[in-house]
Amino acid sequence: MDTLSQLANGFSVAFSPNNLLWCLVGTTLGTAIGVLPGLGPALTIALLLPITFQVAPEAAFILFAGIYYGAMYGGSTTSILLNTPGESATIVTALEGNKMARSGRAGAALATSAIGSFVAGTIGTMGVTFLAPVVVSLALLFGPAEYFSLMVLAFVTVSAVLGSSAVRGLASLFLGFYLGMIGIDLQTGQPRFTFGLTELLDGTNVIVVAVGLFAVGETLYVAARRHAGGDEIVPLRGSLYMTREEWSRSWKPWLRGTAIGFPIGAMPAGGAEIPTFLSYVVEKRLSKKPEEFGTTGAIEGVAGPEAANNASAAGVLVPMLTLGLPTSATAAIMLSAFQSYGIQPGPLLLDTQPALVWGLIASLYVANVLLVVLNLPLVGLWVRILKIPAPLLYAGILVFATVGTYGISQSPIDLILLYVLGGIGFLMRRFDFPTAPVVIGMILGPMAETEFRRAMTISGGDWTVLFTQPLSAALLVLAFTALFGPRLYHLIRTWRGPSPDHVPGDA
Amino acid sequence: MLSRRHVLLGSLAAGAAAHTQWSIGAALAQSPAQLQLFVPAAPGGGWDQTARTMEQVLRAEKLITGAQITNVGGAGGTVGLPQFTNQWKGRPNALMVSGMVMVGAIIANKAPVTLTQTTPIARLTGEFLALVVPASSPFKTAKDFVAALKADPAKVPVCGGSAGGSDHILLGLMAKSVGVMPAKLAYVPYAGGGQAVASLLGNQVAAGISGYGEFSEQVKAGKLRLLAISADKRQPGIEAPTLKEQGIDVELFNWRGVFAPPNVSADQRAAMITLIEKMAGSPAWLDEVKKRDWTPILLTGDAYAGFLQEETARIETILKDLGLAA
Numbered sequence: 001m002d003t004l005s006q007l008a009n010g011f012s013v014a015f016s017p018n019n020l021l022w023c024l025v026g027t028t029l030g031t032a033i034g035v036l037p038g039l040g041p042a043l044t045i046a047l048l049l050p051i052t053f054q055v056a057p058e059a060a061f062i063l064f065a066g067i068y069y070g071a072m073y074g075g076s077t078t079s080i081l082l083n084t085p086g087e088s089a090t091i092v093t094a095l096e097g098n099k100m101a102r103s104g105r106a107g108a109a110l111a112t113s114a115i116g117s118f119v120a121g122t123i124g125t126m127g128v129t130f131l132a133p134v135v136v137s138l139a140l141l142f143g144p145a146e147y148f149s150l151m152v153l154a155f156v157t158v159s160a161v162l163g164s165s166a167v168r169g170l171a172s173l174f175l176g177f178y179l180g181m182i183g184i185d186l187q188t189g190q191p192r193f194t195f196g197l198t199e200l201l202d203g204t205n206v207i208v209v210a211v212g213l214f215a216v217g218e219t220l221y222v223a224a225r226r227h228a229g230g231d232e233i234v235p236l237r238g239s240l241y242m243t244r245e246e247w248s249r250s251w252k253p254w255l256r257g258t259a260i261g262f263p264i265g266a267m268p269a270g271g272a273e274i275p276t277f278l279s280y281v282v283e284k285r286l287s288k289k290p291e292e293f294g295t296t297g298a299i300e301g302v303a304g305p306e307a308a309n310n311a312s313a314a315g316v317l318v319p320m321l322t323l324g325l326p327t328s329a330t331a332a333i334m335l336s337a338f339q340s341y342g343i344q345p346g347p348l349l350l351d352t353q354p355a356l357v358w359g360l361i362a363s364l365y366v367a368n369v370l371l372v373v374l375n376l377p378l379v380g381l382w383v384r385i386l387k388i389p390a391p392l393l394y395a396g397i398l399v400f401a402t403v404g405t406y407g408i409s410q411s412p413i414d415l416i417l418l419y420v421l422g423g424i425g426f427l428m429r430r431f432d433f434p435t436a437p438v439v440i441g442m443i444l445g446p447m448a449e450t451e452f453r454r455a456m457t458i459s460g461g462d463w464t465v466l467f468t469q470p471l472s473a474a475l476l477v478l479a480f481t482a483l484f485g486p487r488l489y490h491l492i493r494t495w496r497g498p499s500p501d502h503v504p505g506d507a
Numbered sequence: 508m509l510s511r512r513h514v515l516l517g518s519l520a521a522g523a524a525a526h527t528q529w530s531i532g533a534a535l536a537q538s539p540a541q542l543q544l545f546v547p548a549a550p551g552g553g554w555d556q557t558a559r560t561m562e563q564v565l566r567a568e569k570l571i572t573g574a575q576i577t578n579v580g581g582a583g584g585t586v587g588l589p590q591f592t593n594q595w596k597g598r599p600n601a602l603m604v605s606g607m608v609m610v611g612a613i614i615a616n617k618a619p620v621t622l623t624q625t626t627p628i629a630r631l632t633g634e635f636l637a638l639v640v641p642a643s644s645p646f647k648t649a650k651d652f653v654a655a656l657k658a659d660p661a662k663v664p665v666c667g668g669s670a671g672g673s674d675h676i677l678l679g680l681m682a683k684s685v686g687v688m689p690a691k692l693a694y695v696p697y698a699g700g701g702q703a704v705a706s707l708l709g710n711q712v713a714a715g716i717s718g719y720g721e722f723s724e725q726v727k728a729g730k731l732r733l734l735a736i737s738a739d740k741r742q743p744g745i746e747a748p749t750l751k752e753q754g755i756d757v758e759l760f761n762w763r764g765v766f767a768p769p770n771v772s773a774d775q776r777a778a779m780i781t782l783i784e785k786m787a788g789s790p791a792w793l794d795e796v797k798k799r800d801w802t803p804i805l806l807t808g809d810a811y812a813g814f815l816q817e818e819t820a821r822i823e824t825i826l827k828d829l830g831l832a833a
Binding site for chain 2: 186187199331332342344
């Protein structure tokens with residue numbers, strides 16, 4: 001019960017009027033920057049660091065936590081409405097979310113992502129409160145070999161977004177690998193595919209690629225077809241929020257997304273993207289209406305990944321608060337704020353600064369409630385964006401994408417890249433190549449490569465470690481089953497001969 | 508010790524010189540009491556923290572009225588450097604915060620612009636590096652570690668920051684000093700300190716090298732064992748011998764310093780050096796430095812320029828030995 005009494009103390013810190021106000025400021029700011037593609041929580045917190053000289057440590061961390069959670073909420077809005085992901089963790093949301101918006105269910109997509117984020121954020125925060133020590137010791141068991149096998153499992157998601165032609169899908173995937181390889185190779189420090197441009201040494205930003213392919217490509221496609229069809233504004237179908245059926249289709253994906261997101265977020269190299277990929281493929285496999293995926297938009301494909309990315313945001317706090325390990329850019333900057341107060345983050349943080357840590361955890365619960373209160377009423381406002389006539393709306397998207405991209409690093413090279421990729425995105429749509437595998441390849445490819453090479457350095461070049469380490473082997477088996485399981489099952493069924501209800505000529 | 512009046516005189520001289528120049532930048536320049544700081548890295552990192560701490564201290568000590576910080580990040584600083592040497596040329600009130608990482612990045616990336624084109628002002632602080640092992644490791648001293656390295660470097664995976672960075676350079680220097688080929692080392696680079704520490708806590712690697720601050724709390728909690736530090740002498744409050752004490756003749760600081768742009772006059776340079784010396788001697792600065800686990804290793808003017816030359820040569824050699832530079 002020690003945890004509960006400390007949490008109660010934490011709430012007394014979080015509920016002071018001053019800190020509530022900071023929490024509100026943080027969540028509002030976080031939602032806003034989540035919406036913009038260029039601004040992320042890491043950069044925002046870095047820019048706000050000087051504030052730490054002026055206010056009490058509790059207030060600063062409550063503000064930062066609000067920004068962090070808020071960005072996870074805000075990022076999904078533009079993914080769903082404009083096909084322009086604000087954060088790399090919400091790229092998957094765009095796949096089904098935008099399809100839903102086009103078939104008149106934008107409100108439901110926004111609602112399921114807001115409520116799913118609330119559910120996952122709250123369960124994840126509970127995980128931070130009660131399970132942190134257990135989760136972190138499990139997360140540390142993951143070494144490079146295990147991460148590589150986890151990436152292999154994540155690659156199965158590609159099969160879920162391949163579309164009609166495997167060859168086209170794989171071509172897209174390899175384009176993603178190529179884009180991911182641009183820049184300095186972490187293992188050897190040598191530049192790859194940079195064509196002598198110093199701006200490319202740090203690689204291409206996945207947000208630029210996603211916005212270029214999805215938003216700019218889409219805009220060009222719409223513009224090219226403008227005179228082919230009539231100008232239609234999608235009417236809103238059914239309830240603004242979720243129907244009873246949509247509720248019943250959402251709650252299981254929320255819980256599954258949380259279960260996938262939290263532990264992977266807690267892993268030092270887990271990140272927020274992989275759980276969204278995994279959640280997407282799980283939901284597509286389990287859905288009773290798989291035909292909606294990629295056509296009219298399936299609500300499960302929004303609910304699951306959105307829950308997964310918020311749960312992983314909570315998971316990232318586990319190594320940060322228990323071990324003082326920053327495992328994401330945002331966590332690293334939050335830790336540097338600790339240092340400006342003369343607080344050394346580390347495994348003893350919980351013992352030396354209980355008021356601060358528990359106040360921070362309590363404010364995460366508060367931030368979650370504030371965010372859902374803030375975001376649900378906004379849904380009605382956001383969906384009206386889609387009523388803007390197409391020429392104005394798409395011009396707006398272009399401006400938005402351009403400004404946001406420039407905001408990432410103020411580099412004109414990024415803008416050129418954005419429009420080149422926009423052109424590629426247009427051609428890919430025109431010739432029916434799926435764009436999602438490009439982004440998946442770009443995120444997973446370099447991670448898989450790095451982890452594989454680390455594993456090989458550690459093992460002295462012995463690749464059997466991938467099979468001899470039990471966790472790694474288990475993940476590979478899981479990946480194999482997920483990929484070939486359905487086919488094998490089908491094969492066995494046909495081997496056993498026609499089933500009783502099989503009528504000749506039924507083929 | 509110079510009085511504040513001297514600084515003001517120096518600043519006035521710099522201001523007067525600036526106004527005689529014909530460039531637009533100088534004509535528009537505010538009084539030199541307004542400092543412009545160029546940080547060739549994203550907000551939040553070591554250089555950025557140095558710049559922001561400088562601003563804070565200089566303002567508190569009333570040496571300047573304010574400072575404007577510009578961040579141009581990327582590729583170890585080599586993206587920002589050309590901008591500083593071209594667009595900031597001749598500005599009397601500008602400084603770039605940079606350090607050892609940039610020296611390495613310039614060599615590894617074959618950057619067209621180098622630090623020799625700037626006007627070195629002062630080395631401010633350094634972070635010595637630490638060699639640590641997981642608590643359960645059989646290595647008790649740096650000698651044990653080196654012995655294992657000599658037996659078979661491929662069997663001793665060591666983690667640290669990015670390839671060619673200060674952590675990798677220290678491992679290379681250590682190996683070389685005991686007669687192990689640096690190119691044979693099994694170095695496992697991580698982009699962030701947190702992930703490197705996690706791989707140590709999870710017993711994935713045999714040892715780790717990084718700034719002492721990355722490990723200090725884990726060492727205090729008994730999760731990692733500190734074998735040696737790369738400083739020149741023992742440090743107060745740290746119970747670990749130096750590498751030199753254990754027969755490994757290597758000393759390395761990940762140092763940070765400030766540079767003025769090209770084409771500043773001798774007077775402007777002298778005024779800037781005075782300003783920085785004044786700041787580095789103030790109790791407020793020493794207090795901030797201590798809070799952040801930095802070591803004050805002030806070196807200014809010509810002595811700094813000489814150091815920079817030696818350091819560049821040393822890093823170039825070891826990067827070649829590691830197989831990272833041609």
